[in-house]
Amino acid sequence: MAKESLKNLGVAFPKSKQGRAEQSLSNLVEAAEKIVATGDAMGFNARTLAKVSGYSLGSLVQRLGKVENIFLHAIAFGRTKQLKELAQQIESFGSDKTADQYAEFIVGLSLSRIPVVGAQVIRYYESRAMGRTNNVSNIHAYTDEMIPTLNKIIAQDKTGTLRKVPTYEMKYLARSIFHILERPFAEGDPEAGSAAHRAMAIHHISRLLSAE
Secondary structure, X not given: OHHHHHHHOOOOOOOOOOHHHHHHHHHXXXXXXXXXXXXXHHHOOHHHHHHHHOXXXXXXXXXXXXOHHHHHHHHHHHHHHHHHXXXXXXXXXXXXXXXXXXXXXXXXXXXXXXXXXXXXXXXXXXXXXXXXXXXXXXXXXXXXXHHHHHHHHHHOOOOOOEOOOOHHHHHHHHHHHHHHHXXXXXXXXXXXXXXXXXXXXXXXXXXXXXOO
């Protein structure tokens, strides 16, 4: 999913057949991941990347083209990794759980992870991505990572409380779930992560999943 999203946003690195060049790209990706992990978008620039990676500013431009490419890459793959981990936990939660229980579980897991990603990181990705595509769908496609998991828990439901979701609707269901969870953080809402946010998210996600 991350590769497709980045391709749609025009994120690509100059190709090289030299082993040293590929190793340098790997080193730069690792450095960018460390910078993104700080959650401070003010450091998502060439100077910080040069300092952390040990490469000169000239080398960065030559290897990356646009330096923001490496940060978009690191954010997209980091987000995909987190969603995959979340998906595994949701799938192992149990087929005997109700829609309400799934909603509480998803919210609990997600609200413990989103602050780690950070509001600045989310805003950086969205603002840069908006300048690269006319299709907003490309920006939010990362939530498609959850579609197989949602399909799986619905198919295996033994409680009869999870509704059957049409195929065309599933991607919007996944996006709705994560927008409810992430937007308060991305928009700097002081209630983000609060008990009120948690209660709101559980209520709406339960309704999205429920057969009733």
